[in-house]
Amino acid sequence: MGMKGLWTPSWIARHVLALAAVTVSLGLGWWQFSRASGGNSLSWGYTFEWPVFAGFFAFLWWREVQLARHPEKASEPDEEPERLPGGPVTVGRPVRVAVSAPPAEDDADLAAYNDYLTWLADHPEARPVDYPGYQKN
Numbered sequence: 001m002g003m004k005g006l007w008t009p010s011w012i013a014r015h016v017l018a019l020a021a022v023t024v025s026l027g028l029g030w031w032q033f034s035r036a037s038g039g040n041s042l043s044w045g046y047t048f049e050w051p052v053f054a055g056f057f058a059f060l061w062w063r064e065v066q067l068a069r070h071p072e073k074a075s076e077p078d079e080e081p082e083r084l085p086g087g088p089v090t091v092g093r094p095v096r097v098a099v100s101a102p103p104a105e106d107d108a109d110l111a112a113y114n115d116y117l118t119w120l121a122d123h124p125e126a127r128p129v130d131y132p133g134y135q136k137n
Contacts, residue, residue, distance in 0.1 A: 006068060018061035025054035 005011070029050030036043035112133065119131055128134065 006065060011068075014061070014064065018057060021057040022054045022061075025050045025057060029054070 006015075029047055032043040032046035032050060036047050116131055116133065120126065120128075123130070
């Protein structure tokens, strides 16, 4: 993409957004400087933080422009190792394997509670006191 491709409506919006982000960040830095010089000691940290944000926004914009102008540099695939039959299998990202929960130990209270929940699900109109195993405490 040449320079003409950087003047499409979407790129103009990106340029405006980047300029606004840098301008607002620098303005907030100046505002914090005026507060800090007025006696607010907490504002000294923000005085230096906002210009860093402005620099970060400018870097992001510059990097996006470079990637748009030179897409061949960004899309060069990494050399993949040759895969031989019987060789190790590698993956580019971690694979998640489902693991079942360990079997629960025999717990009479847990089994009774699960029976109660199953009964409630089967009888949605019932009240807890209607459960056949209901025990008044």
